[in-house]
Amino acid sequence: MPHSFDWVCKDVVKKLQGKDLCPVKRLSDATKFRQFEILQKTAQSLFWKTEDIPIGYSLLQILEPNFPVPEPEVSAPIPLKCTVSQKLKGHLGAKVVAEGGASAEFAHSAGYNIEVQCTSIPASKLEILQNRKLVDKEPSFVKDCRIGATDLYVVTEAFEVTKGTVLEDSSSVNLQGKVLTPQFGKVQAQGEWQRERKDSVPILKGAVVAYKKKQLVIENDTCAILLSAKAKKKTLLGIPRMQPRFLSGSQYFQPKSYSLEIEISMFLLDCISMGMDLYFQHLQNEISEKTWKLAILSKDVQEVVFSSLLPMLRDKEILYDLMIMLELGDLGHMHGPGGVILDELRKDPWIGLKDLILYLLHALMVLSDTQLNLLALSMEKRLLLQQRELVKSILQQNFKYPWNIPFTLQPELLAPLQGEGLAITYELLKECGLKMELDNPRSTWDLEAKMPMAALYGSLSCLQQLVEA
Structure with missing residues (x-):
């Protein structure tokens, strides 16, 4: 509906x-x-x-x-x-x-x-x-x-x-x-x-x-x-959590025992101290690390994940059910393409594969049902690479702005997206909250679009890596 x-x-x-x-x-x-x-x-x-x-x-x-x-x-x-x-x-x-x-x-x-x-x-x-x-x-x-x-x-x-x-x-x-x-x-x-x-x-x-x-x-x-929202503490004490930390545009890992909220606060302080221009670079680093890990999986595994996700994009409930099973550590029975992914995880219980799939599923959950259908079309028509570069350019221009601001889409990035491909891409972007018109390269950045645009960029990047397998 x-x-x-x-x-x-x-x-x-x-x-x-x-x-x-x-x-x-x-x-x-x-x-x-x-x-x-x-x-x-x-x-x-x-x-x-x-x-x-x-x-x-x-x-x-x-x-x-x-x-x-x-x-x-x-x-x-x-x-x-x-x-x-x-x-x-x-x-x-x-x-x-x-x-x-x-x-x-x-x-x-x-x-x-x-x-x-x-x-x-x-x-x-x-x-x-x-x-x-x-x-x-x-x-x-x-x-x-x-x-x-x-x-x-x-x-x-x-x-x-x-x-x-x-x-x-x-x-x-x-x-x-x-x-x-x-x-x-x-x-x-x-x-x-x-x-x-x-x-x-x-x-x-x-x-x-x-x-x-x-x-x-x-x-x-x-x-x-914890009665106060300001009182941040890890739920379970005793085991350090691995969270990314960014320095000077590069990424390294060290054990952290903070909640996600504390990590976000520290991340924002890093952004302020280094200049907000690096804000997008942190997103780029996070996504690059995920796509690199996807790339080192075997071609067969990448193909299984890609071909299984394609039909699932047209039913968000199935994606959600798979995400819940993985989050709760349940590799039990599931019909259809979700079951194929679970079978792959049983063959190789390497926790990294599970985490990569969860990262992509969480990004997809941010998107609307309409966007998921459009992503399925984009996968079938091999539009992901062009869409990823367009979304990247929009985020690169506007990610640092905490207000609405007009911007212009780059003509060289629009050129490969003609006819139906352009219409699909515009609908993907409009569903994020951007104010756009199909015949006008001038658009308006909306602050509310930041999170869905970031999730769209992450989704396109991971799916494109799976396409390339």
Whole structure:
């Protein structure tokens, strides 16, 4: 659906305007972000957010029983409503239609009408849970997180739907005139063609649409919740984490025992001390290191990963399921191309291959469903190299600017992208939040585009390396 559960949750977060409030990404996860649910996050990049992944445990399940549980505070119901409709009418371009032309009308409408209620535990009440002993000295999921140097969080505030509702989305396309029909060998057809589509998705009572979290720290056989966002600490003490550090545009590795947030803070201080012009260079270094590691894999492994990812790009849920399995250390059974990748990991359990696949999956998760479909088309049409160079040039020009600014696309980079290839590329960029017009090289950099553009650059770079295998 063009306007999905993900869209509803993002819109709800905008309306609520709560600090540190996160939207739930998938309807299938809507009951996994309730209060006290434990989430994990693995540091994959300094430049885009990673997913909060529910591990299937509640904090109350792992603490010793027979202790006081803080009483949650429940807000009054909050009604939220949104209706979006648009209608576009115009003439289709000469490449799409036969001589004589055709007109098209596109109509789309979507909306939601929900009521949510906030269930929260204020920081003062969370004190009751501090330094409580664990039922097991080290639960199984904690061992997995320790191996993967993963940070854990606990949901402390959740906005739940109080009444079941239905998300509805409808669209229609009406073509009139003399049109080409590629599905019938580019036969010309005179007349009118219509298509209507209606979708509905039920959102059940109790579904969580937004949440807040606090970091969980496990030390020895006790756990604590970091009540202040400024109090940064590694979730699991004892094993150093390997994180990249950048100096003078080059990269080397040293053991670090910081959380991702601390690493980001140190990284930003490096940028300020060395000049913000190097900011893009750090992104370039991170991605270059990943593509170099991909390049040293065997050609057969690269081909398996590439050919398996191609069909998966058209179904984000499958990509997400594979990412969850890898994050939770589960190399169990999975049908289709995802299973092929898991089989490859079983053959060679080298953790580097798993980390490389996870890096790419996390970058892809930042992109929209539309972008993933466009990436699949780009892979089939071998457009990745040209797109990567175009995206690189845009980031290189604008990455350092913390404001919106006009810029011009480089003609020599646009030249290889003609016709359908250019249209696909423009849609990829527009979906990141850039303001662009197909017939105008002048565009506008939007600060909100920085993270999706960085993730797009990372995705294109890794996929292009796999193409070259």
